Amino acid sequence: MEANIEQWFLTSVYGPQPDIDKVEFLDDLRSIKNRLDGPWMIAGDFNLILHASDKNNVNINRRNMGRFRRFVDEMHLKDAFLHGRRYTWSNERDNPTMEKLDRVLVTVDWELNFPFCYLQALSSDISDHCPFLLATNASFHPRNTWGASLSPSPSLPKPSLRGGELSAKLFEDDAGVDRLSALPNDVLLRILLCLGDAAAAGRTSVLAGRWRRLRALLPELRFPFSPDPGVIESALKAHEAALSCLDVVTEDAAPESVAAWLPLAARRLSGSLTFTNRVPEKKNANEGGEKRGAFDLPFLENATTVSLDLGCLGVAVPPAGVFARLTELSLSNVHLRGPCALGDAVSSRRCPCLEKFTVSDILGVSNLTIRSDSLRHMELAYMRPCAACRSSPSSRRRSSTSPC
Known part of the structure; x- marks a missing residue:
């Protein structure tokens, strides 16, 4: 993963099943956010849905859905768009219940550092949840890189963004070279x-x-x-x-x-x-x-x-x-x-x-x-x-x- 930041924080979650524990679970995540100083990502199985469309039937606990949505709003989190699948879990019955219980939530500063992140749903034969593949480098595309190795980007001058302008040091011996496009x-x-x-x-x-x-x-x-x-x-x-x-x-x-x-x-x-x-x-x-x-x-x-x-x-x-x-x-x-x-x-x-x-x-x-x-x-x-x-x-x- 490449970005012009020294560090960012990742919290992996597995949300509880009982409703009474879900409130404490969200409060725990709030306390974690208060202790962090930098870009943050939360990823995993939340055992909660964010929207009514995250479930394929109308049997929805709207109170828990509202709690989860308020948490996302209060923490100023964004839901990373998932490619390839609408639901991430199924009970795999003849008339299955399907839900989007797994997701990746990121803070605004994380998104600004990785504006071209790509979240892809994969398939699995060993779990009723689908695994995710997250790419943060625009040069990496999941559809054409299976089995390929990722090589590091060439060494480049470290850019700095201030007020929407890019400042990059140009060496005297290569003035006029389009280093920006590189x-x-x-x-x-x-x-x-x-x-x-x-x-x-x-x-x-x-x-x-x-x-x-x-x-x-x-x-x-x-x-x-x-x-x-x-x-x-x-x-x-x-x-x-x-x-x-x-x-x-x-x-x-x-x-x-x-x-x-x-x-x-x-x-x-x-x-x-x-x-x-x-x-x-x-x-x-x-x-x-x-x-x-x-x-x-x-x-x-x-x-x-x-x-x-x-x-x-x-x-x-x-x-x-x-x-x-x-x-x-x-x-x-x-x-x-x-x-x-x-x-x-x-x-x-x-x-x-x-x-x-x-x-x-x-x-x-x-x-x-x-x-x-x-x-x-x-x-x-x-x-x-x-x-x-x-x-x-x-x-x-x-x-x-x-x-x-």
């Missing part, structure tokens, strides 16, 4: 991430073909402002890795242009989606919605947080499908179209893990009824028209409503 892949990926702009990352392909390959493997894509939606579509078509973050800003986008790139994003997304469509000040975001057209919102199966500020573009919510990992949803300046009711779309039946729901300046809602066991926080503001607004979550803790 750095390890994980360092180059950190450089691309520091740019904060997917279009800028794309322009690095003029340096060398290697940069062109790397930009397709970025775990995050950000388009701070893209006047040409075709750039977003092209970048997503060429992208190969799962996306933990997609952030897009456009100005007065047409619904057809959004419909071209958003389904491509849905296939790659395994984290947060933020889309902001700015409307010129001379336009009233709450007028002319009928004339602006609409697009179909794709099924975002693996999204965890979604924030849409559409500048009053029309959107049709998918009539079917479960948003199994979605915990936060924010809708602003949206004109709802289509037969699917918003309340039904965000209820427990389709959003079993939704905890925060925010709506502001939304058109096309005549009746909002939400039935949710997971919702904790809800904000409703300027919904029109709104003949009736009702919510009946069994465990909602906080809500605020502005005039409809």
